[in-house]
Amino acid sequence: MPQQNTATTDAKPIPGPSETGLLKQAARLLREDTATMLEDLRQRYGPVVRLRTPTDGTEAYLLAEPAYVQHVLESNQGNYRKAAVYRDELGELFGRGLLTSEGDHWSRQHRTIRPMFRSDSVRSFADLVAEQTDAMLDRWANHAARDEPIDLLAEMERVTLLIIGKAMFSTDMETHAEDIAAALDVLRTEFQRQTNSVRPTIPEWLPTPHNRRVSVARDELNGIVYDLIEQRRGQAGEYDDLLSALMAARDEETGERMDDEQIRDEIMTFLLAGHETTAAALTWTWYLLARNPAVHEELHEQITTASGRRDAPFSFGGDDPTYAKRCVQEAMRIYPPVPVFVREARETDTIDGYEIPAGSEVLLSQYVIHRDPDLWDDPSRFRPERFAARTDEDRPRYSYFPFGGGRRICIGRQFALMEDQIVLSRAVGRYRLDLRSPRTEPGVDSAVTMVPDEPIEMRVTEW
């Protein structure tokens, strides 16, 4: 029997799986995927579903209606803080960086860092993105010549790590790229394990081989970052990168600078939050292009003939979106890099008659809402024209929110869109990518960033 919650008021009852259903749900999660499971629950129970996290039994509510998401992220955002997993486990990785901090500390950091991500600052990184992309494309020439497929996600992760690394550390990145990539690889596994609050986790203090690997990786990365900060002292003004900007930034109200630990926290945040997500967006865009040859050809046509060059134009917020941007936006609709995120209610709240008890968690899922057939016509179809400028305003707010919303909206969204447009345009201008095994359809793994659950191999051909 499905269960209803037992709110004391005359609140609307909230359906959800029974206790046995919850156990089955936990068992399913060990085999399957969070995002697809949430989509099933929405289809079965409607736009508000009561759940429980199997790890600690916290009450959780899936809110799968744009207006409810807007309520949590904007109208009543003061009542919702980041869920415990951000404060505790992720806090270990990111310290008090922008993604994990709250309150006055977050406000001060946000105020200080925001100028580094304004559109003019972001534009200044465009050449760097193009350079790193071209280096990757030159490497692909060997793959094309030998008909040797590439591992799509691995390639996208590599290029996006080099891009964010270079944007942060300029030339120093070349010296440390391999070490940083290896340490991040270990930490990423940790990050995925810990944010997935519905899967049981191994306590961090246990001296398991996994925990030891994580602590070695974290120490190694900390060592590199602290050394870079140290070397930069006394070289102020010589570099034009995010590390220098972080070191020079002063709080506009207090005039205070960040200490080394705070700089480390922000760097770790940008490194992890800033490359996995963009790599996922690019991977799914390529995958969908390969599945939709007409769109692939249209994009190639637009890049090579419309602009008559391969210098990868990109568009920002108010501009008419380039076709490459529309492709990326549409790919992020079908496969949002962040498929679900979680907030915790400080006080009991009522949303459209549903009572959300104090201390419970709310799950906001891009994956579920972006695929809702009541909001999107033929949602599984890849149609970049949905994001043509004139149709942009026709959608209800929060029917599309790949970057979150409200005051905690992604600070790197302009950077990400600029980067994805440039990488995609330069690559599509030069190569065509085809699935090596078109008959197999990858599943999704959405522990944190939504990625394919197995490698996607692509054949690379010059146009």
Ligand code: HEM
């Ligand atoms: C396609 C690429 C990206 C996607 C889909 C994405 C998505 C998101 C989402 C959904 C959030 C909100 C999380 C929440 O509210 O709990 C977020 C926050 C954040 N993102 Fe991104 N992100 C992307 C790229 C980037 C890049 C390139 C950077 C930095 C270089 C970045 C840095 C951050 C930071 C610092 C926050 C925390 C902001 C705050 O709480 O004030 N992201 N991102």
